Amino acid sequence: xxxxxxxxxxxxxxxxxxxxxxxxxxxxxxxxxxxxxxxxxxxxxxxxxxxxxxxxxxxxxxxxxxxxxxxxxxxxxxxxxxxxxxxxxxxxxxxxxxxxxxxxxxxxxxxxxxxxxxxxxxxxxxxxxxxxxxxxxxxxxxxxxxxxxxxxxxxxxxxxxxxxxxxxxxxxxxxxxxxxxxxxxxxxxxxxxxxxxxxxxxxxxxxxxxxxxxxxxxxxxxxxxxxxxxxxxxxxxxxxxxxxxxxxxxxxxxxxxxxxxxxxxxxxxxxxxxxxxxxxxxxxxxxxxxxxxxxxxxxxxxxxxxxxxxxxxxxxxxxxxxxxxxxxxxxxxxxxxxxxxxxxxxxxxxxxxxxxxxxxxxxxxxxxxxxxxxxxxxxxxxxxxxxxxxxxxxxxxxxxxxxxxxxxxxxxxxxxxxxxxxxxxxxxxxxxxxxxxxxxxxxxxxxxxxxxxxxxxxxxxxxxxxxxxxxxxxxxxxxxxxxxxxxxxxxxxxxxxxxxxxxxxx
RNA sequence: GGCCCGUUCGUCUAGGGGUUAGGACGUUAGAUUUUCAUUCUAGAAACAGGGGUUCGAUUCCCCUACGGGCUACCA
Numbered sequence: 001x002x003x004x005x006x007x008x009x010x011x012x013x014x015x016x017x018x019x020x021x022x023x024x025x026x027x028x029x030x031x032x033x034x035x036x037x038x039x040x041x042x043x044x045x046x047x048x049x050x051x052x053x054x055x056x057x058x059x060x061x062x063x064x065x066x067x068x069x070x071x072x073x074x075x076x077x078x079x080x081x082x083x084x085x086x087x088x089x090x091x092x093x094x095x096x097x098x099x100x101x102x103x104x105x106x107x108x109x110x111x112x113x114x115x116x117x118x119x120x121x122x123x124x125x126x127x128x129x130x131x132x133x134x135x136x137x138x139x140x141x142x143x144x145x146x147x148x149x150x151x152x153x154x155x156x157x158x159x160x161x162x163x164x165x166x167x168x169x170x171x172x173x174x175x176x177x178x179x180x181x182x183x184x185x186x187x188x189x190x191x192x193x194x195x196x197x198x199x200x201x202x203x204x205x206x207x208x209x210x211x212x213x214x215x216x217x218x219x220x221x222x223x224x225x226x227x228x229x230x231x232x233x234x235x236x237x238x239x240x241x242x243x244x245x246x247x248x249x250x251x252x253x254x255x256x257x258x259x260x261x262x263x264x265x266x267x268x269x270x271x272x273x274x275x276x277x278x279x280x281x282x283x284x285x286x287x288x289x290x291x292x293x294x295x296x297x298x299x300x301x302x303x304x305x306x307x308x309x310x311x312x313x314x315x316x317x318x319x320x321x322x323x324x325x326x327x328x329x330x331x332x333x334x335x336x337x338x339x340x341x342x343x344x345x346x347x348x349x350x351x352x353x354x355x356x357x358x359x360x361x362x363x364x365x366x367x368x369x370x371x372x373x374x375x376x377x378x379x380x381x382x383x384x385x386x387x388x389x390x391x392x393x394x395x396x397x398x399x400x401x402x403x404x405x406x407x408x409x410x411x412x413x414x415x416x417x418x419x420x421x422x423x424x425x426x427x428x429x430x431x432x433x434x435x436x437x438x439x440x441x442x443x444x445x446x447x448x449x450x451x452x453x454x455x456x457x458x459x460x461x462x463x464x465x466x467x468x469x470x471x472x473x474x475x476x477x478x479x480x481x482x483x484x485x486x487x488x489x490x491x492x493x494x495x496x497x498x499x500x501x502x503x504x505x506x
Numbered sequence: 507g508g509c510c511c512g513u514u515c516g517u518c519u520a521g522g523g524g525u526u527a528g529g530a531c532g533u534u535a536g537a538u539u540u541u542c543a544u545u546c547u548a549g550a551a552a553c554a555g556g557g558g559u560u561c562g563a564u565u566c567c568c569c570u571a572c573g574g575g576c577u578a579c580c581a
Contacts, residue, residue: 011581012581013580013581015580015581045581047580047581048579048580048581050580051580051581109579113579116578116579117578120578125507125508125577127508127577157579158579160579176511176512179510179511180510181509181510182509185508185510186509187577189578190578190579192579193579195579199581200580200581204581219575220510220511220512220574220575220576221575221576221581222575222576222581223510223511223575223576224509224510224511224575224576224577225576226510249511249512249574250574250575252573252574254517257573257574258573258575259574259575305518305519305530306518307518307519309519309520311521312520312529313529313530315518315519315529315530315531332518332519333511333512333513334511334512334513334573334574335511335512335573335574335575336517336518336519337517337518338517338518339516339517339518339532341517341531341532342517342518342532343531344531345530345531345532346531352544387543389543389544389545390542390543390544391543392543400542400543415541462540463540464540465540465541466540466541469541469542470541473541475541475542476541476542477541477543478541478543479541479542479543480539481540481541
C-alpha cells in the first residue's frame with residue numbers, strides 16, 4: 001500500500017467560543033501532521049446559516065495564533081484546495097447528492113419539519129429510516145410522476161441517504177480498535193438541506209476526499225454517525241481514499257457528569273474557552289485561558305496530557321517535544337474529567353521554567369492593565385526573576401510585583417502595631433543612616449548590617465524583619481526582604497522606610 | 507427507550523497473566539524559608555461486581571452494574 005502524504009484538518013463551526021476540547025482536537029491534528037511532515041488544514045464548516053456567528057471565524061484563527069498552531073492551509077492562508085469555507089463550496093455538494101440519488105443510495109424527501117416533529121412526538125422511537133420511510137413523503141414512497149411534479153413546483157425538499165437493510169458497517173478506529181454498526185439501526189440522515197447547503201455528513205466526506213485528507217481525528221460524539229460517513233465513502237466510489245479515523249475521548253465536567261460546557265466554567269470558576277469570547281447577542285463575555293493568565297505553552301501542555309502520555313513519567317513537554325513524541329494510538333479511550341487544579345500546576349511550572357525575557361511582554365501587559373507604569377526593561381526582568389516562582393497565573397504578577405513599581409498604598413499595620421515600640425522606630429531611623437553610608441548595596445551585606453545594628457540596639461533581628469518587609473511591600477509576602485530592598489535601590493528603600501515610619505508611629 | 511463507546515487512587519494516568527500495582531495534581535504530616543510562595547522528605551489513597559479460561563487473573567472472554575455519547579433540514 002503506497003504511503004499517502006499525511007494531511008489532517010481541523011473543521012470547526014464558527015458558532016462561538018473555542019472550547020478546550022476543540023483546542024485539544026486541533027493540537028492532536030497538528031502534532032500528528034508535524035510529526036509526519038504532513039499538512040494541517042483549517043476548514044470552516046459554516047453550513048448552518050442559523051447558527052453562524054459573525055466574528056467567530058476570525059476568533060478561531062486568533063486562538064490558533066495564540067497557541068502557535070498555524071495551519072498550512074486555511075481561509076486566511078489559502079492553499080491548493082481552496083476555498084476552505086464550506087459556504088463558499090456550496091455548489092460542489094449538490095452534484096454528489098444527486099449522484100447518490102441516481103445510484104439509488106439516496107432519495108428526495110418532501111416531509112415538512114412540522115410533519116417530522118409530529119411523528120417524533122407521536123411514534124415512540126421514531127426515526128426516518130427502514131421502518132418508516134415507506135409511509136413518509138419521499139421519492140421511495142411516491143410515484144415517479146408525483147416526485148417530478150413536486151420537483152417541478154420547487155417543493156422544498158431534502159436529500160437523505162438510504163441506509164441499506166441488514167448490513168453491518170465496521171471499521172478500525174486508530175484509538176478504539178474495531179467498531180461496528182447495524183445499518184438497520186441507523187437512520188436516513190439528511191445529506192442536503194432544503195436551502196441547498198450540505199449537512200455535516202455530506203460535506204465532511206466530500207471535502208475530506210477533495211482535500212485529500214489522510215487521517216480524520218474528531219471528538220467521540222461523532223462515532224454514532226461514522227457508519228453514514230463510511231457508506232458515503234463507499235457509495236461515492238472513494239473507499240480506497242478514505243482517511244483513517246480516530247475518535248478522541250471527550251473532556252468531561254470535573255464534578256457531576258457529562259461533557260464539559262461553557263456553563264460549567266461559569267459555575268465552577270474556571271475558563272472553558274481558549275480566549276475570551278464576547279457574545280454580541282447576549283452581551284455576555286465568557287473568559288478564556290489567555291485572559292486568565294495562562295501561557296499558551298502551558299495550555300497546550302495540559303491539553304496534550306489530558307488523554308495522552310508518552311509512556312514515561314514525563315509531564316512537562318514543549319511543543320517540539322510533543323511533535324517528536326506524539327503518537328495517536330497512545331491516546332486513551334476513556335473520557336477525562338477536567339481538573340483545573342492540575343491545569344494551574346502546569347501553568348505555574350511553565351512560568352517557573354520560562355526566562356524573564358520571554359515572560360516580559362505578558363507581565364508588562366498585566367501590570368499596565370492595572371495602571372502600573374513600567375519604564376525600565378532591565379528592572380522588569382529582575383523583578384520577574386525574583387517573583388516568578390510564586391506566580392501560578394500571569395495575572396499573579398500584579399499582586400506579586402506591583403510594589404516594585406509603586407510605594408505601598410496601605411500597610412498591614414495589624415501585623416506591626418501591636419508589637420511596635422519606640423526602640424524599633426529608633427532602630428529604623430538609625431538603619432536609614434546605615435543605608436545612606438553604605439557603599440555596597442547588596443543583599444548579603446545589607447543583611448549583615450541590619451543584624452549588627454539590631455544587636456547593637458538590643459533588639460532581636462527577627463522582630464524587625466517583618467516590620468521592614470511591611471515597610472517595603474505593605475504586606476506579608478514576597479521574596480527575601482534584602483533582595484527586595486536591593487532591587488528597589490538605596491534611595492527608594494530609604495523613602496519607604498521614612499514613609500512607613502510615619503504610619504507606624506501614628 | 508434504542509444504538510454505540512467506555513470503566514486502575516478524589517482527579518489525570520502508567521502497567522499488564524505471577525509487580526511491595528508506578529508517577530503526577532490535590533490532600534495530610536514534617537523539614538527549609540525570621541513573611542508568603544518555592545523546594546525537600548514522608549504518609550493516606552485505586553484495579554466496579556459476578557462468572558468463566560488458567561497452576562495463577564487487575565491484565566484475556568462473557569454477563570451485570572455504572573458512566574458517557576448519539577438518537578435535528580446543529581456541528
